[in-house]
Amino acid sequence: MKVIEYDRYGGPEVIELRERSEPQPAAGEVLVRIHAAALNPKDALVRAGKFKLLSGADFPKRMGYDFAGVVAALGAGVTGLEVGQGVYGMINSWKAGAFAQYAAVPQDELAALPQGLDYAQAAAIPLSAQTALQALRDLGGVGPGAEVLIHGASGGVGTLAVQIAKALGARVSALCGAHSAELVRGLGADQVYDYRQTPPSQVPGRYEVFFDVFGNQSFAAIKPLLAARGRYITTVPNARNIRDHLLSRLSPLKQARLVIVRSRRADLEQLSAWVAQGRLRPLIAARLPLAETARAHAMIQGKNTHGKIVLDIP
Ligand SMILES: NC(=O)c1ccc[n+]([C@@H]2O[C@H](COP(=O)([O-])OP(=O)(O)OC[C@H]3O[C@@H](n4cnc5c(N)ncnc54)[C@H](OP(=O)(O)O)[C@@H]3O)[C@@H](O)[C@H]2O)c1
Incomplete structure (x- = not known):
């Protein structure tokens, strides 16, 4: 699969697009085929080494917390989801990994795709x-x-x-x-x-x-x-x-x-309900392909984007 990785803390130039094997979902995890992922200032701060004590010194590292895609496989013990179903969510772990074609995500960190949103719009929310x-x-x-x-x-x-x-x-x-x-x-x-x-x-x-x-x-x-x-x-x-x-x-x-955000299925479901009622809509400032993740980082570091920057995952 295609995945964004980096081998040292630094500027957007450390970002690389690589080929790796797909992860396997452990018990309680969902393997998601990701179609869109969103940038957050956290991605750039972690990449720059601002949270080293929490993100650790092991490399290569992956990137990205927000994603939307389709359930590709279910780990043991996962209930309430089906292979092929659209989902969106946010990875809690500092290991990240949403800027990739596949990620194995704990079942409580995702929910069914909100009604009426495409993958890019859904990824802009969590x-x-x-x-x-x-x-x-x-x-x-x-x-x-x-x-x-x-x-x-x-x-x-x-x-x-x-x-x-x-x-x-x-x-x-x-x-x-x-x-x-x-x-x-x-x-x-x-x-x-x-x-x-x-x-x-x-x-x-x-x-x-x-x-x-x-x-x-x-x-x-x-x-x-x-x-x-x-x-x-x-x-x-x-x-x-x-x-x-x-x-x-x-x-x-x-x-x-x-506030220190945590991903919770119940909260994602509340957000989905507001989307369905027409009370919440994400605003997309820019859409870039996964291969342009470094450019997306440079954009978010400018602190003047209106809404979210979304990566389309091939
Ligand atoms: N603790 C947590 O769990 C948590 C979670 C999420 C985010 N955060 C943090 O929250 C902050 C905001 O995140 P974000 O995703 O909203 O960032 P963002 O999308 O990059 O914010 C961009 C916005 O910042 C505004 N801005 C630029 N300079 C400003 C100034 N001097 N005063 C007021 N606004 C200014 C711009 O508004 P104008 O163009 O209108 O000037 C622009 O719309 C970041 O520091 C992020 O790391 C923390």
Whole structure:
């Protein structure tokens, strides 16, 4: 099979397209014939060695977490899925491996393909949308009537977070570049601010949740914007955010939270239900062939893609 690998941490130039034998599904795993996979900033960060302690020093390494394709074989003990069925999901393991024609994936990390989506659209959902769902619903307790402010609303996570916050019943304000304002309004944001004109800490209003998707704010800076029991939620696991996450848990009032996304079948099924109801649609910024994975990495490192970059797997 064709698969993306690399032999050392470094820039996009370390990425290679190779031929390897297909994996075999172990007990509890599903062998997926992948037709599309999506990029995330995590792919570029891991490749650059930013998470070495977690991703390890064994090479060659594979790449890619988000995928959509067809069940090719079932490992022992897998229930509820059939060979030939369309599936999508996200690989939890740091070993990754979605940028390949086949991957063996734990059964809880995938679900049936959402109704009405093709493989490219489905692959654009799992990591980004589960991040938004787990941040807003699980860490933020967002429900009907909540005031939510999303910073970084036009990117891979943000475009899905705006729609998910609306689906949870929130009133959504969003921060993005001026050139992204129409796009973000079209996704359902009630109010849109340009972060170059209105710094995030000066946005008017009080919020139950400030979701710092872009990740360049802090709990201290955003605290004045939070409602009495409001939550500042960040996507960036740096020392300050981990400290704020741990310390503010003791507070009965405003708290900081760090989201660390996990792939779960139940969450994928919730996302699929919203897709079927017409409440969630992925936005594809670019589609490239698997052989152009290095170019896709260079694009995502630019931090200005609107929606997701998807790789078509031959
Ligand atoms: N902890 C976790 O589990 C987890 C999960 C997923 C993602 N993440 C992290 O979350 C972050 C966002 O991920 P993503 O997939 O949404 O990234 P992305 O798609 O690459 O984000 C691109 C967006 O960033 C916006 N942007 C660029 N400069 C900005 C600035 N100065 N202020 C505000 N927005 C700016 C751009 O908006 P405009 O063009 O409108 O300016 C663009 O739409 C990344 O750091 C990623 O590593 C963490």
